[in-house]
Amino acid sequence: MTSPPTAEDRLREALDALATGVTADPGAYGRVSAEWRRRERRRRLVLAILVAVVFALADAVGLWALNHADSGSHIIFDGPAPVEEKRPVERVGQP
């Protein structure tokens, strides 16, 4: 004698019956893989464009700073420039 199915058994049976009616489209892999590759390419393209924009901006700012700097003052070393003493050079022979 078998016991009547419990609510859990009936739920499992109903879920199995509902799931059995669902099958995959045979062309699903091609569609999904094309989508994830397209997204990867777009992500890499956006990243490359972003890097290029950052480099271009950095170059532009550097060139602008150089262009507006005083040509008389030293950019890197702001201390007084060393003064070389000019001494007469002793040479032998004809001048």
Added chain:
Amino acid sequence: MARIRPVDPAPVKPASAGLPPYPGDLTRESALVALFDQHYTGLLRLAVLLGADDAEDIVAEAFCQLYRRWNRLRSTEAALPYLRSVICNLVRMRVRHLQVVRKHTERPGGPTDSAESEALLREDQRALVNALKGLPARQREALVLRYWLSLRETEIAAAMGISCGAVKSHTARGMAALTRVLTGHSRLPGKEEEHR
């Protein structure tokens, strides 16, 4: 919506995609092809059972997210639980979105029935599935993951992003509601239980 066929469990064969993969992505590609071949149909069924009206799009989105975050996985075995978790989240978001849309449009009647997928069900099974659809999303997820996928509580908790205690609570409440329906008391819990 997933294509519905009476009884035709044909295996899913991978077809060639339009764009070739990057040379450095071949490992990721081959792992994803194997995952897709083995689990796509099951994940599609999971999305349908959770109440998704666009199950194919949701599973495709889950695979795209897995492809993007492949390097962040702890191991290859973590890929399937990750896919389940993404599908649960996406279906929940989709169902909530549809509830908001329906509230604003005030369309008469309940949620749209996917008559195609329920055509093969018996009358009592159809009543049970309708009762399952009336449950809050968390309870429905817990019941489907427990009684259809036969997952352990820790796996269900990981898929739903909640604690094991919350899984027990959602399962017990959902089962109690379904039992009430099966025994003739057709009062379903209101949506106010959604956030308990």
